[in-house]
Amino acid sequence: SPLPDLVVVGSGFFGLTIAERCANELDLKVLVLERRHHVGGNAYSEREPETGIEVHKYGAHLFHTSNERVWEYVNRFTDFTNYQHRVFGKYDGQVYSLPLNLSLINVFFGKSHTPDEARALIAEQASEFRTEDASNLEEKAISLIGRPLYEAFIKGYTAKQWQTDPTELSPDIITRLPVRYNFDNRYFNDKYEGLPVDGYTAWLERMADSPNIEVRLETDFFDVRDEFQGKVPIVYTGPVDEYFGNSEGRLSWRTVDLEAEVVDVDDFQGCSVMNYNDQGVPYTRIHEFKHFHPERTYLPGKSVIVHEYSRFAEETDEPYYPINTAEDREKLLRYRDLAKKEPMTLFGGRLGTYKYLDMHMAIGSALSMYDNKLKPHFTEGAPLT
Numbered sequence: 001s002p003l004p005d006l007v008v009v010g011s012g013f014f015g016l017t018i019a020e021r022c023a024n025e026l027d028l029k030v031l032v033l034e035r036r037h038h039v040g041g042n043a044y045s046e047r048e049p050e051t052g053i054e055v056h057k058y059g060a061h062l063f064h065t066s067n068e069r070v071w072e073y074v075n076r077f078t079d080f081t082n083y084q085h086r087v088f089g090k091y092d093g094q095v096y097s098l099p100l101n102l103s104l105i106n107v108f109f110g111k112s113h114t115p116d117e118a119r120a121l122i123a124e125q126a127s128e129f130r131t132e133d134a135s136n137l138e139e140k141a142i143s144l145i146g147r148p149l150y151e152a153f154i155k156g157y158t159a160k161q162w163q164t165d166p167t168e169l170s171p172d173i174i175t176r177l178p179v180r181y182n183f184d185n186r187y188f189n190d191k192y193e194g195l196p197v198d199g200y201t202a203w204l205e206r207m208a209d210s211p212n213i214e215v216r217l218e219t220d221f222f223d224v225r226d227e228f229q230g231k232v233p234i235v236y237t238g239p240v241d242e243y244f245g246n247s248e249g250r251l252s253w254r255t256v257d258l259e260a261e262v263v264d265v266d267d268f269q270g271c272s273v274m275n276y277n278d279q280g281v282p283y284t285r286i287h288e289f290k291h292f293h294p295e296r297t298y299l300p301g302k303s304v305i306v307h308e309y310s311r312f313a314e315e316t317d318e319p320y321y322p323i324n325t326a327e328d329r330e331k332l333l334r335y336r337d338l339a340k341k342e343p344m345t346l347f348g349g350r351l352g353t354y355k356y357l358d359m360h361m362a363i364g365s366a367l368s369m370y371d372n373k374l375k376p377h378f379t380e381g382a383p384l385t
């Protein structure tokens with residue numbers, strides 16, 4: 001078959017944004033290679049068959065942005081509900097409203113505080129360590145919010161996320177631990193927030209729906225790279241270390257295990273996400289997916305819940321969150337040098353750049369790559385890289 005004008009490796013938001021723009025604005029023939037059996041990367045979701053409840057297969061995905069261009073762009077493919085994300089957390093037999101806010105402080109200390117009283121209380125408790133002197137994550141957190149809140153809301157959760165005692169973790173992992181001295185418990189501060197009305201997969205499939213785009217599922221780039229490499233421009237959104245055969249060593253990632261089950265109860269926990277802050281509870285959170293779409297009609301007496309466990313990723317696990325140790329950063333610099341020498345390949349997305357990117361950031365950065373690299377290359381013959 002004739003060569004396409006552009007090959008995109010990976011059909012997550014980054015790859016699909018590139019493919020959609022090049023196909024629809026530049027009228028290029030785009031071939032998208034995807035090794036999974038579906039498009040959409042980690043934002044993919046599907047209906048649990050028994051209940052019809054939409055489950056985000058790779059962890060809960062909440063869309064939010066303050067970027068006008070990204071908001072305008074995503075609205076071409078989907079409408080959004082007015083869902084606003086809020087998270088609750090269990091600790092020692094009580095439920096608290098997160099993030100750290102005045103309601104949590106009042107419940108936790110068992111008495112009402114004005115904003116100024118709460119501020120003074122936390123400042124007093126935080127005076128145990130100076131932030132500049134903190135030699136590990138525990139000391140840093142205590143210097144920011146004091147020991148009582150740290151021990152209840154940060155210590156156990158962090159230890160479970162990192163499988164490491166916080167006294168063994170670098171203080172650099174946290175820069176700030178914001179405390180809201182009011183009752184605002186919205187999780188995100190962005191101007192726009194919502195969930196795609198008919199689900200993530202419908203949105204993602206609409207992005208790929210063009211006569212100029214061919215998607216080949218269950219196709220690993222590394223099995224077919226000889227057909228394309230050096231012959232057509234490639235936008236690669238897979239892991240950067242894998243592209244170079246891990247020549248500089250593997251970059252380290254955390255992964256999550258997600259265990260979904262149908263429960264015979266209408267409402268399991270009364271909210272979409274409940275964090276579990278006690279160190280003795282092995283999971284970090286439980287998601288109850290029907291609460292993401294309260295506007296939908298559901299079968300009575302059933303719900304889908306997903307327990308989430310966090311751990312270091314092994315070679316065969318899905319890479320989710322970059323760990324970004326000093327060693328990782330050195331390897332990444334070497335991979336970036338190698339990437340610069342690849343004349344026909346551009347690297348993008350969270351795996352291609354080894355950066356945690358929210359969806360709006362992945363889309364925004366793909367739109368920039370399109371503007372700054374692909375469009376000038378294809379319309380004016382500018383060098384690709």
Ligand code: FDA
Pocket residue numbers: 009010011012013014015033034035036039040041042043058059060061062063064219220221222237238239256319320321348349350351357358359360362
């Ligand atoms: P993404 O990982 O989505 O896609 C890459 C694709 O490339 C995958 O489909 C993969 O199979 C494919 N691929 C890799 N190597 C390949 C190869 N060799 N050949 C063929 N295909 C290959 N964001 C947000 O805004 N709100 C949220 O609430 C969340 N929540 C969240 C939870 C969890 C657990 C994670 C891990 C991430 C989030 N995100 C998020 C982030 C969101 O998932 C992220 O922004 C997008 O996945 C980024 O899209 P990419 O296209 O960069 O990568």
